[in-house]
Amino acid sequence: MTRNGPVALFFHTLVVLFMLAPLVIVCLVAFTPENTLSLPTRGLSLRWFEAVFHHPDFVQSFWNSLWLALLSATLAVALAVPASLAITRWEFPGRGFLNGLFLSPLIIPHLVLGVAMLRLFALVGATGSFGWLVAAHIVIVTPYVMRLLIAAITGFDRSVEHAAYSLGASEATVFRRVTLPMILPGVTGGWLIAFINSFDELTMSIFITSPSTVTLPVRMYMYATESIDPMMAAVSAIIIGITVVAVLLLDRVYGLDRILVGQK
Amino acid sequence: MEATGPGARRSTPLILSAPAALLFASLILTPLLLTALLSFNEFEHATGRTHGFTVGHYLAVLTDEYYLEIFLRTFRVAALATAICVIVGVPEAYILSRMRNPWRSVFLLVVLAPLLVSVVVRAFGWSMLLGPEGPINAALVALGIGRVRMLYTEWTVIVALVHVMLPFMIIPVWTSLQKLDPAVEQAALSFGASRATAIVRVVAPQILPGILSGSLIVFGLSASAFAIPGLLGGRRLKMVATVVYDQYLSDLNWPMGATVAVLLLAANLVVMLTYHRVVEGHYRRRLG
Numbered sequence: 316m317t318r319n320g321p322v323a324l325f326f327h328t329l330v331v332l333f334m335l336a337p338l339v340i341v342c343l344v345a346f347t348p349e350n351t352l353s354l355p356t357r358g359l360s361l362r363w364f365e366a367v368f369h370h371p372d373f374v375q376s377f378w379n380s381l382w383l384a385l386l387s388a389t390l391a392v393a394l395a396v397p398a399s400l401a402i403t404r405w406e407f408p409g410r411g412f413l414n415g416l417f418l419s420p421l422i423i424p425h426l427v428l429g430v431a432m433l434r435l436f437a438l439v440g441a442t443g444s445f446g447w448l449v450a451a452h453i454v455i456v457t458p459y460v461m462r463l464l465i466a467a468i469t470g471f472d473r474s475v476e477h478a479a480y481s482l483g484a485s486e487a488t489v490f491r492r493v494t495l496p497m498i499l500p501g502v503t504g505g506w507l508i509a510f511i512n513s514f515d516e517l518t519m520s521i522f523i524t525s526p527s528t529v530t531l532p533v534r535m536y537m538y539a540t541e542s543i544d545p546m547m548a549a550v551s552a553i554i555i556g557i558t559v560v561a562v563l564l565l566d567r568v569y570g571l572d573r574i575l576v577g578q579k
Numbered sequence: 580m581e582a583t584g585p586g587a588r589r590s591t592p593l594i595l596s597a598p599a600a601l602l603f604a605s606l607i608l609t610p611l612l613l614t615a616l617l618s619f620n621e622f623e624h625a626t627g628r629t630h631g632f633t634v635g636h637y638l639a640v641l642t643d644e645y646y647l648e649i650f651l652r653t654f655r656v657a658a659l660a661t662a663i664c665v666i667v668g669v670p671e672a673y674i675l676s677r678m679r680n681p682w683r684s685v686f687l688l689v690v691l692a693p694l695l696v697s698v699v700v701r702a703f704g705w706s707m708l709l710g711p712e713g714p715i716n717a718a719l720v721a722l723g724i725g726r727v728r729m730l731y732t733e734w735t736v737i738v739a740l741v742h743v744m745l746p747f748m749i750i751p752v753w754t755s756l757q758k759l760d761p762a763v764e765q766a767a768l769s770f771g772a773s774r775a776t777a778i779v780r781v782v783a784p785q786i787l788p789g790i791l792s793g794s795l796i797v798f799g800l801s802a803s804a805f806a807i808p809g810l811l812g813g814r815r816l817k818m819v820a821t822v823v824y825d826q827y828l829s830d831l832n833w834p835m836g837a838t839v840a841v842l843l844l845a846a847n848l849v850v851m852l853t854y855h856r857v858v859e860g861h862y863r864r865r866l867g
Contacts, residue, residue, distance in 0.1 A: 318677070319674050319677050319678065323670075323674045323677075324674075326670060326671070326674065327671065327674045327675075327686070330667060330671045330690065330745075331686065331689055331690065333742065334689065334690055334693050334742065334745065335689065335693075336704070336708060337701050337703075337704025337705050337707075337708055337739075337742065338693060338696060338700070338701070338704055340704055340707050340708055340713075340714065341700060341703060341704045341707065344707060351712070352707055352710070352712065353712065354714070394598050394599040394602065395599065397595035397596065397598070397599075398595060398596040398598075398599040398600070400595055401591070401592035401593070401595035401596040402592075402596065404592070405591065405592035407589070407592045407593065410592070413596055413600055416600070416603050416604075416607065416608075417599060417603060419603075419607060420607065422799065422847070422848075422851060423607070423611075423844060423847075424799070424800075424802075424803030424820075424843060424844065424847060425803070425805075426803050426805050426820045426823055426824075426840065426843070427611070427614075427803070427840045427841075427843060427844045428607070428610075430614060430823060430827055430833075430836060430837060430840045431607075431610035431611050431613065431614040431840075432606065432610050433827065434610055434613045434614050434617055434833070434837070435606070435609060435610040435613055438613065450602065450606060451606060453602065454602060454603060454606045454607060457599065457603075511695050514697075515695070515696075515697040515698070517697070517698060517699055517805070517806050518805040518806065518820070521805075521824070522824075522827065522828075531697075532697050532698075532699050535697075535699045535700075535703075536699050536806060536809065536810070539699065539702075539703055539706075539810055540809070540810065543706075547703055548703070548707070551697075551699075551700040551703055551704070554696065554697055554700050555696055555700060558692075558695050558696045558697075559692075561695070562688075562692050562695055566688070571688055571691070571692070
């Protein structure tokens with residue numbers, strides 16, 4: 316009775332094709348030997364990948380994005396762990412407000428955050444600084460980390476902690492030896508999802524990067540609005556490759572369905 | 580020996596959340612406030628200076644045909660993208676939920692993982708698929724229909740938005756389907772209800788909150804989408820986000836850009852809160 320009928324499976328096939336088509340064509344075109352955006356009908360070539368690695372702007376932007384994502388994901392986790400503990404374990408004045416504030420980047424359009432931060436950075440004379448860019452990215456990835464952490468801390472059996480305390484462990488020891496290991500899947504899952512979100516972010520970054528801090532998505536956007544050649548496809552294929560690796564990692568350490576959908 | 584543990588001191592939660600709270604106050608609340616103030620500043624085109632107080636930008640945006648058209652287009656595109664996401668996403672989530680493992684996990688991954696690929700890459704993929712030399716036009720030519728100009732039209736923007744937003748619809752619907760007891764649907768069927776009746780009268784009402792929250796997310800994200808209209812809409816097909824970008828980075832009229840951004844944020848919040856009311860009201864009626 317709960318089997319999908321042929322119509323349902325046909326519909327499902329169309330949806331899957333629709334979801335994969337733009338990604339598949341990008342990966343195919345990346346291997347074209349031609350000078351134009353075309354499917355590789357006359358053999359495969361790596362020339363456009365080579366072109367990417369010899370394009371100083373793309374290489375620099377790649378490193379910018381990588382450092383930015385590493386730093387902002389790590390710092391977001393460092394901020395989110397204590398904040399999530401505070402919000403889930405204590406009842407204190409301003410708790411609801413803080414919870415809303417920490418999750419607000421999820422409902423404020425990134426475009427609005429981008430122009431708002433541009434204004435702030437211009438006023439304090441920090442336009443185009445890498446440090447402020449990292450801070451801005453921490454703000455937009457922290458909510459993703461906190462959602463996973465709050466779920467991890469809520470479903471946590473505290474009797475183990477109490478046992479540790481009653482055996483004389485200090486608060487620091489309990490956190491390091493009991494609490495942290497138990498929420499570790501949430502921490503690593505949160506770090507990865509923060510990394511991916513920071514690495515992919517375009518709309519806010521486009522307002523607050525300078526020529527020396529341009530991130531890869533911003534560079535690609537600029538490049539795609541000016542010229543279109545298969546190099547864009549090669550960069551895109553590299554990004555898809557990195558994303559696939561990250562997704563597989565994420566699936567291993569935390570379970571992708573748990574991250575995207577919530578409960579298993 | 581007494582178990583102390585966390586909770587012993589009242590200041591602990593404040594100390595724990597202070598670093599994040601400080602960062603969020605200085606990088607969200609302050610800049611939003613500054614931008615709201617900026618939208619009331621006058622702008623001197625000759626010098627680019629901003630000063631004084633005026634509501635002129637709001638009047639201009641709310642009365643100028645150019646801006647009205649852009650807001651209307653953005654609203655229309657976002658509404659259509661949301662509607663298509665409901666029509667495609669809800670049945671797809673239902674089909675996925677009736678699959679068995681390992682197919683269920685595999686296809687859930689296939690359908691949801693594009694969410695994690697940069698939106699620039701996906702927009703670029705669509706521009707190649709729908710481009711004049713792309714496979715779809717090649718197929719149309721082969722079928723004897725001839726080339727169709729698809730890039731830089733509203734429908735291209737909508738199709739690409741649906742591609743980006745579909746996971747945001749499938750996720751909440753899937754979540755509410757998981758909470759649903761399959762025995763209830765079985766019961767309806769065994770009492771002689773047709774498949775269609777069972778879906779409409781039993782399944783649909785229970786996943787309605789999921790559909791509503793999915794629509795809310797999809798609409799909000801579509802209305803403020805930047806990369807898709809920027810790359811697939813071209814110069815003529817402006818949407819709110821691309822206009823803000825132009826005002827800030829080409830015209831350098833920051834107060835005007837700030838005005839449009841503030842209106843976008845306000846519209847977004849109004850839609851969110853109204854929807855929230857509707858969903859909450861729906862629950863209250865059902866419980867009461």
